[in-house]
Amino acid sequence: MPLHSVSPLYAAAELRAYEHRTNHAFAPAAQSAHEAAEIARSEGDMEAWWNMTFVQAENLLDAEEFAACAALASELVDGPHSAVEPQAKALTYILVAKARQGAGLLEEAADAARAAAQLVTDDDDIEIQVKARQALIAVLADSGRLDDAWAECLELAEVVSTEVDDQLIGKVYWVIGNVAFLCNKVQEGLKYHELAATTFSPARNLDVWAKFNKASAAMRLAAEVADTDTLRCIERAELATDVIGGSSNDYLLMKLNRAHWNLLAGDAGAAIELLDQICADPDKPSPQIIGEACLLLGRAQSAIGNLDAARASLLLAVEYFESSGAQQRADQAREYISAEA
Known part of the structure; x- marks a missing residue:
């Protein structure tokens, strides 16, 4: 019209x-x-x-209406009025991938992300290529397929050029840094997150600034990097989210970061108090988040000598991780259980 x-x-x-x-x-x-x-x-x-x-x-x-988003986006891809342009289809597949990831359907999410990447291969579609690969890397990392995720990261680093918007380049460095941390390449993770931080500005996009600092804090904490830079990331994310607001998952993840910080700082009691709040309503968070909360809760309970409660929490972590297809995280939770035996 x-x-x-x-x-x-x-x-x-x-x-x-x-x-x-x-x-x-x-x-x-x-x-x-x-x-x-x-x-x-x-x-x-x-x-x-x-x-x-x-x-x-x-x-x-x-x-965070993940099931509704995935159903609607799938209708756009496959329905009678689906777009004929590969770029539009690719962007829609990316939505499907993110929604299925949020719902804990990691294998289906990976399939959708791959479909998006396969639709756009020309240099003219560089930004969509980057977004598709980002989505695929995030899913592979979430499901514990770290070697595959890192291989995709190396390819993504080659695809990025100066023609790509600074904010998108920053998001590329961000996701590569995430995977580096998960692969225990801590120095590379710090390097890529520092590169990402130079491209983001609270004045330009406070929402991205908040999300990056929250995610960077989580990755640093997972690598047990509990330094002043990590605390600064936590505080920046909290302050920015207080200004702009956030989703329920945003607030839960920030609470998870604070709990993790408290645990590494030696205050297991404060960590347990926060983690109990997250685990009180397991129907709200995604399976990955509740699994992480149960894993941390088990570690904190173990630190104060409550071994029976720790084992119960760690067994719940295994259950939640397996339900979302995050097998590597489930195996790590089992390692903590074996260590307590």
Whole structure:
């Protein structure tokens, strides 16, 4: 539909969707995008319907409605009005990958990320290539396939060029640093996260700044790097999220970071208090998050000599990790159980 023939009803719904998204009100943004899509469908504009349904799926992902996002994005890829442009299909597969990862369906997420990467191979699609590979690396790392993830990282590093936006380059360094930490390449992890930090600015994008500092703190803590830089990452993430708000998972991950910091600093009691809060409602977090919380809780309980409780927590960690396909993390939880035997 040409721009001049867009109806006032459609234009108003579209505007509401973008306004809500700007304000991080993702659930209302998804609803407004759905309304705009239905108006476009009723007016026979299937291109506008597709575009606004994609926006709806994006907002469902950010609202952590993972099952709904995956179902809707899959409909866009495979439905009767699926896009013919490979770039649009690739971006939609990336949404599917992220949603399935959030739901703990790691193998399905990897399949979707690979499908996205295979759709865009030209130099003109460099940014979409990077996003697809990022999604694949995140899933491979989450599922413990670290050798595969690192091999993808090395390929991704070669793909990045000066033509890519600084924020996207920063996200590339970020994900490579994450995998380096997971592979116990701590110095390389620190190097890539420092490179990422130079590209991000709280003035340019406070949301990305908050998420990066939260994730960098988590990776540093996992590598048992409990220095002043790690504490600074925790504090930056907390401060930025207080300003802009965040999802329930954002707050849980920050609480997990604080608990991990307390444990490494020798305050197991404070760590247990925070971890009990996370584990109190296991239906809310993703299986990966609750698994990490149970693993840390078991370590903290062991530190204060409560070995029976520690074993129970570690067994729960194994269960949650296995349910999401994170076999390597499940094996690590079992190692802690064996150490306590």
